[in-house]
Amino acid sequence: MDHDKGGATSSEDLHSSDHIVPYAGKIFDSVEDAWNCWLKYGKKVRFGVRKETRHQSKKDDIVTNVKYVCCKECRRKTDNRRMNSRHRWETRSGCQARLVVAYDRELRKYKVKQFVEEHNHDLEQRETIHMLRSHRSLTESHKCAISLATHAGLTPTEAHGLMVIESGGRENLGYTLEDHKTFLRTKR
Numbered sequence: 001m002d003h004d005k006g007g008a009t010s011s012e013d014l015h016s017s018d019h020i021v022p023y024a025g026k027i028f029d030s031v032e033d034a035w036n037c038w039l040k041y042g043k044k045v046r047f048g049v050r051k052e053t054r055h056q057s058k059k060d061d062i063v064t065n066v067k068y069v070c071c072k073e074c075r076r077k078t079d080n081r082r083m084n085s086r087h088r089w090e091t092r093s094g095c096q097a098r099l100v101v102a103y104d105r106e107l108r109k110y111k112v113k114q115f116v117e118e119h120n121h122d123l124e125q126r127e128t129i130h131m132l133r134s135h136r137s138l139t140e141s142h143k144c145a146i147s148l149a150t151h152a153g154l155t156p157t158e159a160h161g162l163m164v165i166e167s168g169g170r171e172n173l174g175y176t177l178e179d180h181k182t183f184l185r186t187k188r
Contacts, residue, residue: 020044022099028110031066034101038068039134046123047071047097048132062103065113070097071134072121095120130171138175138183146183156181 020040028034035051042049048071055064072095100114129135138146142163149159160177167173 022115026112031063038099046129048134065102068099070095136175
């Protein structure tokens with residue numbers, strides 16, 4: 001595993017910069033706070049993240065525990081429907097990196113029960129981390145700008161290019177041309 005691709009990220013840098021490194025026993029006010037911490041940690045360390053499981057109490061409707069994982073966790077199951085179907089590259093590696101958070105009824109807060117930080121794959125380059133699905137998002141201001149550009153007659157490619165220039169580069173924009181087009185499709 002090569003943690004130095006695209007620049008080194010030392011454990012010291014992570015602990016001192018934003019206090020974003022989770023650890024067993026760390027307390028969060030909500031599962032959303034835990035997710036935001038995992039998201040920031042993933043971006044800083046250079047891996048994609050996703051939500052794996054969420055359990056909720058039927059008695060009092062409280063989320064009792066959640067599991068957040070690396071986007072390369074698990075492996076794809078074999079598809080036996082058609083042997084001549086289009087081949088897709090394997091994107092999962094069975095990575096065990098994860099954050100498990102459980103509700104503590106005494107504290108009325110969420111506590112980290114398990115944190116595994118080791119990955120069994122290369123981490124993303126700094127230049128491409130913004131392309132991972134978990135680190136892309138359309139803000140309300142992006143949506144408004146896309147709508148205005150469309151209303152002004154710009155094609156999606158022209159509008160996206162303009163926004164890339166305004167933001168100072170693709171890595172600063174926060175979303176891709178495909179995200180742009182998907183948003184326009186949902187507005188129709």
